[in-house]
Amino acid sequence: MSTLGKITRRAFVIGSAAIAGGVLFGVYKYKQPYPNPLEKGLAQGDTALTPYVLINATGVTIIVPRAEMGQGVKTTLAALVAEELDIDVQNVKVEHGVPSNAYFNAAVLEEGVPFPPQDDSAMANMARNFMHVPAKFFGVQVTGGSSSTVDAFEKMRMAGATAREALLLAASAKLNLPKNTLRTDNGEVITKDGQRISYTELASLAASIELPDDVKLKPRSQWKQIGRPVPRVDMVEKCTGTATFGIDVLQNEMLYATVKVNPNLGAKCNSYKANNAVNMKGVKAILPLGDIGVAVVATNTWYAFKASEKIEFDWAKTDYAQTTDALFASAIAAFTDEHQDSQMRSDGDVEAILGQAGDATIHREYRAPLLAHATMEPMNATALMKNGELDVWVGTQMATYALSEASRVSGIAKENIRIHTTYLGGGFGRRLEMDFIIYAVMVAKQLEGTPVKVTWTREEDMTHDSYRPFAVARFEGVTDGDSVSALDVKISSPSVMESQMSRLGVSIPGPDSTIVQALWDQAYIIENYRVTGYRVPMGIPVSSWRSVGASQNGFFNESMIDELAIKANADPIEMRLGLVTHQPTRNVLQTAAKMANWGREIPPKHGLGVALVTSFGVPVAEIIEVVNTPRGIKILNVYVVADVGIAIDPLNIEAQLISAVNFGLAAAMMGEITLLNGKVQQTNFHSYDAIRMHQSPVIHTKILENGERIRGIGEPGTPPAAPALANAIFAATGMRIREMPFNKHIQFV
Amino acid sequence: MQLNVNGTSHDVDVDDEMPLLWVLRDELNITGPKFGCGIAMCGACTVHINGQPARSCSIPVGQVSGLVTTIEGLGTPDAMHVVQAAWVEHQVAQCGYCQPGQIMSAAALLQMNPNPDDEAIDRAMSANLCRCGTYPRIRAAVKTAAQNIREKNA
Known part of the structure; x- marks a missing residue:
């Protein structure tokens, strides 16, 4: 049922985005729309029909205010508007637009509710809707949490439908014909006798039209663009070297810079010796970067890189764990009542069953290391401060925060700052951070009047990340016949939310649900079942990394379930099906089993492993086939099935599943960041590699649409990859691997 | 110079x-x-x-x-090279940052070997990293481009 029925036309035209649930909560302020950012700076003849549709004489522009970082959102969201506006998305211009609270993401906080995603009760949905209120108050324009399509599905279609309605009414007035005699087709209004008027001709009249309240969305049966493959609007640019990433921004008279920041993350730079670096060829200046390092400015990025190597630093130390062993010791030490963060599941009487089982209880411990995001495009931003105004060109996942931080650092009011959001050469959560933006503004502030592009070396990028947290999981399980009668799950990890929010100057009270994500909220029904999260005190910065807590917890949980199945002498798929009643989740598992022909005779040295993880509301089953060759493990096939509720673009969803699987496999096989003397030891792709062509398996995908509502798919394919691989390796070799990365224990070919 | x-x-x-x-x-x-x-x-x-x-x-x-x-x-957006056209046909790019390098490696491979098998593709393309993991579509696009080149030369 559409919550958008409650939207008034006026709110929409003025520029509110979805205000789902606003009436329900009766919060006046919440209902108040944000101003339409397109109305500022409209040129003569431009018409902004909603915050998402801009029409002028040259054509129709759709605003997609989410970061295009590979997930295809620029095309997918534009298609939602285009479908209802009745214009082919290939015939419009698509732009990111300016940062604006009007583009807040209502869905990004929905995951934080204390109801598992399988719960579709009125109470659970009310809680999810309630999360739209803080999301709107904060006005956070964020791209992450697999939330863009969830957030946009109704409001961007509604934006298209509202604009189309305005254009129809304008045509009706202009031609003096009843509206119901008019129709639209691909950017034109058409009369009964075949007269055609383009949207561009009607736009200025449409802007002054009073709209009825009952704008309706097309039924699914009439969709022409949603539900089928739409060629990506960024594809040709990206295949011809003409797409502009942050690192490609060109400005007249631009200088090039790089930064050197304390590798003891968060600690100060005590002092530095420039060693004549400023006199090296091409070097213009060595500038302090607050109290944490320096920037080297030159006429060419490479001159800046070379000179930065000449500088000697005296770095202050941090007071957090200085080695990898100390990190894991801190996780073990946090398994205490004092550090308990949450207990979001406590069914039956786990203690009693574990006590009765005694020695028959299976105790297991699993570990996952820190991981870098390692986007292909190293961190960078370009900034120009001039005449009290500031321009920043950057690929960011958090446009409104970027604006706030640029204002804070520069001292320039937000209204005099322009953030130009470019393509992102990978995000994976890294570009939710503000450091690369802050540094560029710090440099621009010291070089007033000169545009400067600040590019990090790969070494700086890899050693100055905010990492996927390390984690230790402890399980105690009891089997009963061919099933599980008790499972006690304890997980210890630093809090992503605490670390991330502290860097934004925000503190969030209460537990961090990402610590127990993909543990407490799975579809399994076990009579005696407890999930407890423990929070390791803040230390090395940690952050969201594609699929967040599920990236490690999926591995832990699904490895343990596999161990229990083997202990119970049960088929791993049959046992899982015995624990799941949620029908869409059962379907993904059964479909994957069929695709992989589960139960067939397995050739010698081959092994099949399965994993089932729900994250961001999407149940995903993966079955991996490996062969144990004399040179190591070869991954042959991956069968992946996901239920997204409604598939906006199946070809793009397939791409996201392939991407997520390879991202998960890379981490499982070889991903590891280690610490020594407080510093990250991996500096470049020679020591922190990822999956490459010769290791990439054949990936078979299937998309289902049985889920209760639409879901995002950027992340959910990642978590099952590691456990499915671990379980396949066990099936092929008998070796059970309980820590990532697996190449500490076994070779891959 | x-x-x-x-x-x-x-x-x-x-x-x-x-x-x-x-x-x-x-x-x-x-x-x-x-x-x-x-x-x-x-x-x-x-x-x-x-x-x-x-x-x-x-x-x-x-x-x-x-x-x-x-x-x-x-090649240019209006006049793409056969490899670029195959990339678009297979909708290979995601974030797209590595793709200029991938395409240049593939174009060089096909110049020398217009009929590469999977092993030859692995050898030529494994020096190019893609964090989005677009490898299956890269492989498919290389094969399509190879076929189009062979047909043109036939």
Whole structure:
């Protein structure tokens, strides 16, 4: 049922985005729309029909205010508007637009509710809707949490439908014909006798039209663009070297810079010796970067890189764990009542069953290391401060925060700052951070009047990340016949939310649900079942990394379930099906089993492993086939099935599943960041590699649409990859691997 | 020194040791070749020198003799090279940052071997990293481009 029925036309035209649930909560302020950012700076003849549709004489522009970082959102969201506006998305211009609270993401906080995603009760949905209120108050324009399509599905279609309605009414007035005699087709209004008027001709009249309240969305049966493959609007640019990433921004008279920041993350730079670096060829200046390092400015990025190597630093130390062993010791030490963060599941009487089982209880411990995001495009931003105004060109996942931080650092009011959001050469959560933006503004502030592009070396990028947290999981399980009668799950990890929010100057009270994500909220029904999260005190910065807590917890949980199945002498798929009643989740598992022909005779040295993880509301089953060759493990096939509720673009969803699987496999096989003397030891792709062509398996995908509502798919394919691989390796070799990365224990070919 | 890029000769006045990549990007504003690692480990900077694939981040410009071709010189949005067209047909790119390098590696492979098997594709393409993991579509696009080249030559 559409919550958008409650939207008034006026709110929409003025520029509110979805205000789902606003009436329900009766919060006046919440209902108040944000101003339409397109109305500022409209040129003569431009018409902004909603915050998402801009029409002028040259054509129709759709605003997609989410970061295009590979997930295809620029095309997918534009298609939602285009479908209802009745214009082919290939015939419009698509732009990111300016940062604006009007583009807040209502869905990004929905995951934080204390109801598992399988719960579709009125109470659970009310809680999810309630999360739209803080999301709107904060006005956070964020791209992450697999939330863009969830957030946009109704409001961007509604934006298209509202604009189309305005254009129809304008045509009706202009031609003096009843509206119901008019129709639209691909950017034109058409009369009964075949007269055609383009949207561009009607736009200025449409802007002054009073709209009825009952704008309706097309039924699914009439969709022409949603539900089928739409060629990506960024594809040709990206295949011809003409797409502009942050690192490609060109400005007249631009200088090039790089930064050197304390590798003891968060600690100060005590002092530095420039060693004549400023006199090296091409070097213009060595500038302090607050109290944490320096920037080297030159006429060419490479001159800046070379000179930065000449500088000697005296770095202050941090007071957090200085080695990898100390990190894991801190996780073990946090398994205490004092550090308990949450207990979001406590069914039956786990203690009693574990006590009765005694020695028959299976105790297991699993570990996952820190991981870098390692986007292909190293961190960078370009900034120009001039005449009290500031321009920043950057690929960011958090446009409104970027604006706030640029204002804070520069001292320039937000209204005099322009953030130009470019393509992102990978995000994976890294570009939710503000450091690369802050540094560029710090440099621009010291070089007033000169545009400067600040590019990090790969070494700086890899050693100055905010990492996927390390984690230790402890399980105690009891089997009963061919099933599980008790499972006690304890997980210890630093809090992503605490670390991330502290860097934004925000503190969030209460537990961090990402610590127990993909543990407490799975579809399994076990009579005696407890999930407890423990929070390791803040230390090395940690952050969201594609699929967040599920990236490690999926591995832990699904490895343990596999161990229990083997202990119970049960088929791993049959046992899982015995624990799941949620029908869409059962379907993904059964479909994957069929695709992989589960139960067939397995050739010698081959092994099949399965994993089932729900994250961001999407149940995903993966079955991996490996062969144990004399040179190591070869991954042959991956069968992946996901239920997204409604598939906006199946070809793009397939791409996201392939991407997520390879991202998960890379981490499982070889991903590891280690610490020594407080510093990250991996500096470049020679020591922190990822999956490459010769290791990439054949990936078979299937998309289902049985889920209760639409879901995002950027992340959910990642978590099952590691456990499915671990379980396949066990099936092929008998070796059970309980820590990532697996190449500490076994070779891959 | 003189540098011929995409058929145009440029006068450049830089340190001989400067890697070709940074001459292209910061001196000539040719930004198709990307900076990824600086140590020839990721392939994002791949260009052709006299038709051979080269990691431009690790070749001093002073050692470059011959014709340099970048992704911009391979084909344009209005006149794409057969490999670029295959990339679009298979909707390969996601974030797209590594794709200029991937396409240049693939184009060089097909120049030498218009009928590569999976092993040949693995060998030629494994120096190019893609964090989005687009490898299955890259493989499919290489095969489509190969077929189109063979049909054109037949």
